[in-house]
Amino acid sequence: MFDKIKALIQIKEELDHLKSTVDTHSISVQSLSKNIEELQRVMNVFAEQQRQIIEEQKRLIRDFEKDQVSIGDHVEDLKNEVYHFKVLKGEMQNEIMEKFDAELQNELLSHSEALKVDIDNYKSIKTKIHEAVTQLTSLNEQIARLKEITSNIKKEDFELGKVTQKIQALERERAELKERLDSAERLVAKMRRG
Helix, strand or coil: CHHHHHHHHHHHHHHHHHHHHHHHHHHHHHHHHHHHHHHHHHHHHHHHHHHHHHHHHHHHHHHHHHHHHHHHHHHHHHHHHHHHHHHHHHHCCHHHHHHHHHHHHHHHHHHHHHHHHHHHHHHHHHHHHHHHHHHHHHHHHHHHHHHHHHHCCCHHHHCHHHHHHHHHHHHHHHHHHHHHHHHHHHHHHHHHHC
16 A cells, blocks of 8 residues: 555656646747747848838939939030030131130030049949848848748757757847848948938
């Protein structure tokens, strides 16, 4: 009879130990669930920021196209000025011609400088847009990798050791993504000021 009581006590102790282990694992799973929810929230924030960057890029492209039209207008104005100069050249006396020539040279110089500034702005904007596209592509790749990692999480991955390693790897990757995003935001801010 003592053996049966002893066996029952031992079974109760084992059940208590199992219950304690299950409770511990439940707490771990709840913690991991919170971490996964936080990762999802971060991914949503990244997606929204990416959308905003794309909208900003579209706005910059529209501004660039307006600048391109403005350059075309300057070129057309320059052609008109040259045409009028040739017409007047044949009709005017040498004295008026010399005066007009001096004025035209000043006008051409100012238009030429404006064209140079517009061309330099165009090249600068083109370079910045290319850099922004490169960073956006890199950011898209990072987000895709992050989504792939989160979609590949399996039940076996919830062992405490593996989960801790994966969380640390995800934290490093998140920090890297945040740095890249900050860099992209600084570039966009520079482009706005430029």
